[in-house]
Amino acid sequence: MKKNMVLKLNLQFFAGSTLFELKQNMATIGQQLQKIEGELSAKAIDTTSTMDDLKALQSSKADLQMRFDVIKQQHDQMEAEQKAKFAAQQKADSLGFANEKDPKQKVVKAKAELIRATIRQQPVPLEAKAALGDRNDTGGEKLLPTTMTNELLMEPLVKNPLREISVFTNLMNLEVPKISFQLDDDDFIDDTETAKELKVTGDVVKFGRNKFKVFAPVSETVIRGTDVNLVQGVERALESGLAAKEKKVAFTKTPKAGEEHMSFYQTGATAIKRVSGADIYEAVVNALADLHEDYRENAKIVMNYADYTKVVKFLNNGNSTYFAAPPESVWGKSVKFVDAASEPIVGDFSYSHFNYDLDVLYERDKNVRTGIEDFVLTAYLDHQIKLKSAFRIAEVTTVQGA
Numbered sequence: 001m002k003k004n005m006v007l008k009l010n011l012q013f014f015a016g017s018t019l020f021e022l023k024q025n026m027a028t029i030g031q032q033l034q035k036i037e038g039e040l041s042a043k044a045i046d047t048t049s050t051m052d053d054l055k056a057l058q059s060s061k062a063d064l065q066m067r068f069d070v071i072k073q074q075h076d077q078m079e080a081e082q083k084a085k086f087a088a089q090q091k092a093d094s095l096g097f098a099n100e101k102d103p104k105q106k107v108v109k110a111k112a113e114l115i116r117a118t119i120r121q122q123p124v125p126l127e128a129k130a131a132l133g134d135r136n137d138t139g140g141e142k143l144l145p146t147t148m149t150n151e152l153l154m155e156p157l158v159k160n161p162l163r164e165i166s167v168f169t170n171l172m173n174l175e176v177p178k179i180s181f182q183l184d185d186d187d188f189i190d191d192t193e194t195a196k197e198l199k200v201t202g203d204v205v206k207f208g209r210n211k212f213k214v215f216a217p218v219s220e221t222v223i224r225g226t227d228v229n230l231v232q233g234v235e236r237a238l239e240s241g242l243a244a245k246e247k248k249v250a251f252t253k254t255p256k257a258g259e260e261h262m263s264f265y266q267t268g269a270t271a272i273k274r275v276s277g278a279d280i281y282e283a284v285v286n287a288l289a290d291l292h293e294d295y296r297e298n299a300k301i302v303m304n305y306a307d308y309t310k311v312v313k314f315l316n317n318g319n320s321t322y323f324a325a326p327p328e329s330v331w332g333k334s335v336k337f338v339d340a341a342s343e344p345i346v347g348d349f350s351y352s353h354f355n356y357d358l359d360v361l362y363e364r365d366k367n368v369r370t371g372i373e374d375f376v377l378t379a380y381l382d383h384q385i386k387l388k389s390a391f392r393i394a395e396v397t398t399v400q401g402a
Contacts (some may be wrong), residue, residue, distance in 0.1 A: 022075040029071065033064040106131055112227035115234050119223060119364045119373045160243035161336040162250060165300055166352040174207040174355045178386045207355045209380040210249075210259060214241030215365070216375040223373070238377050246354060249383055251340035262383035264345050264352075264391065272345075272388045276397040280344065281311045283394035284331055287346040295348040295390045300334045303344035308337065347391030353384050 040057040043049040110131035117124045216237035222230055249255065249262040260266050275290045277283030284301060291299055311330060312323055327335035333346075361378040385391065 022071055022078065026068065026071050026075060029064055029068045033061065033068055036061045036064060108231050109227050111231045111235075114362075115218070115230060115375055116223055118362055119218060119375060121364065160246045161302070161338050162246060162349070162352065162354070163243075165302075165334075165336060165349040166354055167350060168354045168356075170356045172357055174357065176205050176207075176353065176386070178203050178205055178351075205353070205384045205386050207353075207357060207382040207384055209357045210262075210382055211378065211380050212245055214238050214245070214377045214379070216241075216377070217367070217372045218375055219372055234375050238375075241377070242379065245381065246383070247338060247340050249381070250352070251338065251342070253342065261385070264341075264385065264393070265343070270388060272347075272385070272391045272393050274393045274395050276395050278396070279310075279314060280307050280394065280396055281314060281330075283396050284311075284344050284346060287344070287392035287394040288331065288333065290392055291347065292389070295351075298348045298350065299346055300336060300349055301331060301344055301346050302336045302338055302341050302349070304339045304341050305337045306339075307344060308335065344394040345391060346394055351386040351390040353386055355382050355384070356380060357382065 036057060040054070040061060043053055043057055110128040113128040114124050114132065117128075214237070216234045218230070218234060222233055249259055250264060252263050253265045255263045255266070260268075261270075264272060266272070273290070275283065275287040277286045280303075284303075288296060288299060308327065315330065316323065327337075357380040363376045363378070365374040365376050366372075367374065
């Protein structure tokens with residue numbers, strides 16, 4: 001009874017100790033226990049020692065072992081509690097999900113955690129992936145979660161004007177019909193150019209996968225900074241890169257091999273029809289008139305701002321009427337300005353279709369020369385002009401002898 005009372009008092013004493021104190025007590029009693037075990041072994045082989053001596057040492061060993069077990073139990077319990085508390089606190093500090101009530105701020109914190117984890121080559125916390133709508137259950141692939149993918153592809157901070165008038169999708173192995181409806185009469189298409197085009201190229205468009213990367217440089221200072229600054233900096237860089245790539249493939253006159261079909265200025269047998277005029281204004285007027293009425297109804301004009309100012313100066317002829325008027329008043333059609341459009345493009349841009357195939361991937365890369373980390377986005381893009389006959393390129397021709 002007395003020994004149990006002592007052990008109970010010791011248990012209560014150890015329960016009020018710190019983890020460090022418990023570790024010290026374990027070490028002290030452990031050393032005493034080893035000493036007693038050594039003495040017990042020595043007495044056991046000493047023929048001069050009595051049984052009372054052995055029993056006394058065995059009793060001391062049992063007492064020390066019981067004390068050691070009590071301390072270890074308290075130590076292990078306290079250590080487990082502290083580890084759990086630390087892990088929970090660390091998660092709460094890094095993500096702020098426990099106290100964050102604003103859904104928008106929660107997404108910002110999740111994005112920041114994803115970027116930091118990627119750059120530091122650490123696993124992305126499950127809470128961050130869940131907040132971003134991650135569909136990847138295994139965690140093995142480096143797939144950008146749904147929320148971030150949609151915002152990067154559909155809501156850029158740096159605008160690509162084509163996103164307002166062209167079609168944008170994010171679908172795998174996409175195939176779409178070139179025209180939205182058919183009739184049982186094969187001759188229902190009034191536009192002869194469209195009918196010829198469908199006969200030559202078929203009535204279905206298959207989208208491919210053209211891989212490209214966007215690099216967002218991030219300094220260690222920014223990584224350690226606020227979530228808002230980190231997310232804004234990285235997203236602005238990635239969105240600018242995506243918008244720049246989209247405009248480049250659509251308006252280049254020197255496309256990369258395999259990307260020729262993505263440009264409005266593609267040459268050759270499948271090129272968009274060109275309509276000329278004595279000046280830019282007349283060329284656009286003629287291009288609109290040359291379109292079939294099915295396309296003219298929804299037609300828009302994409303041109304660079306420098307060409308538009310030339311038109312305004314010509315139309316003003318000494319007054320400032322058109323400088324104050326909206327661009328739509330010049331041709332009666334909506335105008336989008338893209339500096340990369342070297343020649344005005346007129347047509348129904350619902351037949352301009354951008355598709356991002358597969359999920360956007362993310363990874364990191366380090367510039368060893370500067371020490372700056374890169375958050376890298378890999379995407380697969382294709383731009384298909386579903387019907388070339390829905391567009392015209394307005395070009396200026398100079399009459400010889402004029």
